[in-house]
Amino acid sequence: MPLNVLDQKFLDSQLVTALQKKNLVSGEEIAAWRARGSASDDLKSLVMTKHVINEEDWVRLLGDVWGIPYKDLTGLVTPPSVLQAITESAAKNYHMVAFERSGKDLSVGLVKPHDVAALEVLEFLSKEHNWRIRYFIISEASFQAAVRQYHTLSKEIESVLTQAEEKFADVVATEQEEVDEVVKRAPVAKIVSVIIQHAVEGKASDIHIEPLMRESRVRYRIDGILHISLLLPKYIHNAVVSRIKVLSNLKLDETRLPQDGRIRLNVEGRDVDLRISVLPLADGEKVVMRVLDASVTPPTLADLGFRDDTRAVIEKSIKRPHGLFLVTGPTGSGKSTTLFAVLNLLNREGVNIITLEDPIEYYVKGVNQSQVRPEIGYTFANGLRSILRQDPDVVMVGEIRDNETAELSIHAGLTGHYVLSTLHTNDALGAVPRMLDMKVEPFLMVSTLDTIVAQRLVRKLCPDCQAPVENVKQLIEIVIAEFTSLSAELRPTIAPDTKLYHSVGCAKCSNTGYRGRLAIAEAITMTPEMQQVVMGGNKPEEVKAELKRQKFFNMRQDGMLKVLQGMTSIEEVIRVTTD
Secondary structure, eight states: OOOSOOOHHHHHHHHHHHHHHTTSOOHHHHHHHHHHTOSOSOHHHHHHHTTSSOHHHHHHHHHHHHTOOBOOOTTOOOOHHHHTTSOHHHHHHHTEEEEEEETTEEEEEESSTTOHHHHHHHHHHHHHHTOEEEEEEOOHHHHHHHHGGGSOHHHHHHHHHHHHHHHHTTOOOOSHHHHHHHHHSHHHHHHHHHHHHHHHHTTOSEEEEEEOSSEEEEEEEETTEEEEEEEEEGGGHHHHHHHHHHHTTOOTTOOSSOEEEEEEEEETTEEEEEEEEEEEETTEEEEEEEEEETTOOOOOHHHHTOOHHHHHHHHHHTTSSSEEEEEEOSTTSSHHHHHHHHHHHHOOTTOOEEEEESSOOOOOTTOEEEEOBGGGTBOHHHHHHHHTTSOOSEEEESOOOSHHHHHHHHHHHHTTOEEEEEEOOSSSTTHHHHHHHTTOOHHHHHHHEEEEEEEEEEEEEOTTTOEEOSSOHHHHHHHHHHTTTSOTTTSOOOOTTOOOEEOOOOGGGTTSSEEEEEEEEEEEEOOHHHHHHHHTTOOHHHHHHHHHHTTOOOHHHHHHHHHHTTSSOHHHHHHHHOO
């Protein structure tokens, strides 16, 4: 079996040949991409950036070249006796997992089938147990799905609850002494740890722990949607909340007022920040934990789903030496992530970048990041005054919340700094009246404000189970109607046989039909013409004419373009763009 480490250039040539045989790409296209420097020289990154192939198909292709059968373990339930043939620690160390056994034959999936250390471990197991090892190549996603079966949320919690019930099922934590005693018990600490661990592994953005009449409910927000993950007995709720308070240094005896705190943990080798909010309700306290994975690097604008023309507007804007760049949208629309994607474009050795954030969501090398602390008087406004004395070229203010921060941001943009910030408005045009509501002088605003981007996040269709819509004609008419406001040269050509896709659901997307999210956005540039329109009172007909001149696509139109590309569904675009 050809598991030797192959010369990379030879392997690349074999893979290119395999891609060509499948009519996925030509050698000339790859050469042209590399010449333009549109992606790294790594072949996998190159073809995946260009959406030529997905992760699973790439691994299948590798298997074909190496002569190793491919296996998809997603959704496959492995009997514990088979899974334990390779210990959990060995599985994680060598990225391999046993998934099937028949007589003396043991089937093992390997992410790196040429890893000599992994092969030596399997050879040792083969001799010790007299097994015949059948090797398969699997993807990293497939491996992670399989290895999670060593620990499932329900099984782990069930085991811990058995211990908890024996120790304090009849404890009602009302007195402070009883609360302290309960929090010290190991089972509660384990429950909280498991809840957080599974949230991180499942890529949840938020954890909700809320008291109901007879139980305590744990929900995870994944891809913007809340899913019930666990129901705990009601008697454990107060102890769980108290454990979280202990970890985040909040007051245990304060149950009448809201409290906010932070926790930093290491989960499976990854640094994770949790922003904690505790809110008193009628039946107890509710906890919401925002999960911020500090090990994740901010994505690029292309990764986020910004189209080429929108990226061009942004990239042109940030070449200016001064001004104000705003990203608008509701809470959870990805504004901060977009700001960091823009910051990465600005992050160079000769540029001094300082940020004010609440909280710090991404850690970026070379950027000076500061966490505001309103409880001690370190607010966005106070912090902005201070960092302007730090000789910055670029300033990022997490959010413009009040008149003082708005005025300071405008003045910073006027005095030679490039300022990036966010604002809560429904669309890009809404930023202008919002700034005026904050008592910003119109003539100062139009001379400083450079670009406004508004965005929402839509869920991406799962590539493994998306299916064409059968009766597509009516939906096509809805899509066409969205582009009627555009000039003729901007309207996309939509053929009668165009395919639109909808969500189905499979094991890889937890039967939701969606996996991951992307941005739909609109961008407005404050051109001299737009400045005149704003100073003239924002007359609707003048605004409309200027937007047409700027070749403006609104968010819903941007979303419909992504529907036509098969990236998301029409229902999803309508859901997030309906005010």
